Structure formats: structure tokens, C-alpha cells
Amino acid sequence: MQRLPTTTLRTLLASSASNSFRPPTRLFTIPKGPTAKRFSTNFGQNPGILNALRNQRAKWGAAAGFFTKGSSRTLTTDNTIIQRKEFSWQKLAWTAAGVAGTALAVDTIFNRDTRDPLTNGEREYLNSSFMYTGAGVGLTAIAARTLFRNGVAFRIMAANPWVVLGISLVGSIGSMMGVYYTPPERPIQKHLCWLAFNGFQAATLSPLFFLNPAILSRAALYTVGMVGSLSYIGATATTDRYLYLGAPLLAGVTIVALSSLAPMILPMGLRALVFTESISIYGGLAVFGGFVLYDTQKILKHARMSEQGLMRGDPLNEAISLELDIINIFIRMVQILAMQNNKRK
Incomplete structure (x- = not known):
């Protein structure tokens, strides 16, 4: 048996490996006359040259990925050019002047003669x-963001809406009643019920983080401005006239609640849906704005009664009502801004 050198053996192996990726060479013989003609399908290719080209191509591909990129078709587009708008101090000044003028006009109309300065007890009760x-609004926002990051909002959106509505109502109302009916002498139990109330509110609000963060930020800013101005008007009003809004506001919130639940129960056309949605959003914004006035004056009345010994002061109970007003105003601000954003698209 004849032994082949190592280099020759490697050449044969490389040649056989390279030939496995192309059709085999066939040899044909055509007898014609005294001589025979032969031809093959190899077309005169040199295996050594092909192997050298393949090796060089592999080296280039590993080094720079040139052949890999060249063999695929890609579509590239230019990045969107975002032009940054210049900050206008003039627009800022006009906006600030408009807000200040509106606040001054509203305060002049509603509070022509301010009441006597608040006593120390009233001021302390109002501040508490x-x-x-x-603190409740802040805890609710942080908890809602945490639940959204942990995927709870996805499960809430995928669950049965009636089940979610029932659990949220039962949990919120139950924890709220726990806050109301727990005396201040049991601070631990009362604060635990308060934390549970904020937790149920956070679970209900966590799906809002699916929206554009810019919408949520603007809605929060508008809510703070609206609640702050209405609270100031209620705290500095000359009389307790806003306390008489309790019955009309209760009727208004009933209408808003029914308009929100009607599309889930009754079959409606497109116009009826638009009408009920407008009542729920804009009517709810007006109703809960009135509740801010009512609750602010109710806090001052309870502060005076607490000073006179007619009732026991409980700032935590007062905070629940204001927190519900703020949450409902914020939700409707988000809905209004989201609708405006969809119309622009």
C-alpha cells in the first residue's frame, strides 16, 4: 500500500469537502469512429483555486462580515430629524399672566369680602x-407605578371587567368604611385601613400607565392647578355657601355614575355613546370640582366644631373625600387629553 504525504491528504480532504457543496462531476464518452470523445460537467474548474477563494472568503467574512452583509438585502432609512423648538419667554410670560389673571378674577368674583383669618385650630386641622x-395621592401613584412594572396591570386588563369592577368596589368601599368607623384612638388599625384603601386605588389606576407619559404628566399638572385653586376659594370664602351644594352634587355624581355604567349594560348607538361619554367626562369634571369646594368648607366647619367640643376631629377621614375628588378629576383630565391626542392623529 502506498502512503500519501500529509499535505496531499489534506488537499484531497479539502477537495472532497468543497465538492460536496456543488453538483458531482459526470464523465460522458461518445463513441464516434475509431476515436472516442470525452467531456465532463466540471467545465474545467480548478479545485485548488476554488478552495483558495473559499478560504479567503471565510477569512474576510469572519474579519469584517463583508460577504455576509453583501449577500442579504436590507432597506435602510434615515433617522427622523427632530428639531428642538426654541424656548419662548414671551409665551411663558403670557401664559403666567393669563393664569394669574384668571385666578384673580375668580377670587374677586367668589370672595369679594374674605372671612376673618383662620384660627390656629382651623389652620392646623386644614393643614393636617x-x-x-x-400623602395618600403620592402613595397611590407610587404603588400604581410599581404594580405596572410588576405586570399586575396586564393581568387586570386581561381579566373579566365585571370581576375587576366588583373587586375594586368592594375593596375600596370596605377599606374606606374601615377608615371612617375606626376611632382615632386606634391609630395603627386606622392607618392600615388607609393604606389598604390607597392600595386598591393604585390597582385600579395602574392600567393608566399604558398611556403616553406626557399625557399623564399634563393631566397631573392640570389636576394640581384645578384642585389648588378650588381649595383656595373654598378656604377663603366669606360664608359656608358651598356647603349647600351637597345635595346637587350628589345628584350630579349619580348621573355621572349612571352615564359611565350605561354603555356596559344597555345597547346604544354611536350618538348615544358619544353623549353618555361626554356626560361622564365633562359633567364628572364639573361635579368633582364642586366636591372640592364642598369638602374644603366641610373641613373648616368640622374644625370649628372640634374647637367647640361638638365633635371629635379626624383629619384622616377628611382626607379620604379630598383624595377621591382628586383621583376622579385626574382620570377625567387623562381622558380629555387622550381624546385630543387621538384627534390630532
């Missing part, structure tokens, strides 16, 4: 109530 309100 708004402190709990701000």
Missing part, C-alpha cells in the same frame, strides 16, 4: 387634612 391627602 391636606397633608394626609397629599
